[in-house]
Amino acid sequence: MTLTEKDVLNCEFAELVEIPWHEEISVTIFCGEDRFRCSCGAFYDKRHELLDHVEKSNPDYAADPRWVLREMVKRREWNNKMFSREIGIWDCGLIGDEDWKHYTKTDLILDTTGKLRNKAIEFLKEERS
Numbered sequence: 552m553t554l555t556e557k558d559v560l561n562c563e564f565a566e567l568v569e570i571p572w573h574e575e576i577s578v579t580i581f582c583g584e585d586r587f588r589c590s591c592g593a594f595y596d597k598r599h600e601l602l603d604h605v606e607k608s609n610p611d612y613a614a615d616p617r618w619v620l621r622e623m624v625k626r627r628e629w630n631n632k633m634f635s636r637e638i639g640i641w642d643c644g645l646i647g648d649e650d651w652k653h654y655t656k657t658d659l660i661l662d663t664t665g666k667l668r669n670k671a672i673e674f675l676k677e678e679r680s
Contacts, residue, residue, distance in 0.1 A: 587601040619668050
């Protein structure tokens with residue numbers, strides 16, 4: 552199975568936030584028949600079953616940036632001022648109003664090409680170095 556550039560970046564983000572990434576890792580012969588194994592340990596009798604499992608198990612962080620936000624919130628990177636400014640999310644008080652509002656750059660939140668995922672990868676790599 553050939554990974555696309557999108558798959559490689561989605562996999563990289565998953566690894567940085569410590570989420571298992573599903574992929575075909577081996578084909579073994581069991582009782583004379585092929586068995587296809589996923590990196591999660593699951594075995595399948597047919598390759599298309601494994602490919603369905605992989606497709607359903609791996610989020611597309613580019614197509615749905617909410618997956619990126621969920622993972623960043625879980626790891627408290629959401630509250631990191633640097634990341635929040637980077638993607639345009641921070642609290643700002645309105646003059647004369649005691650309620651706090653959130654400001655979000657919609658170009659990253661609504662983008663389905665991977666801009667938020669790529670910013671998160673860049674941020675997480677810098678944080679770890």
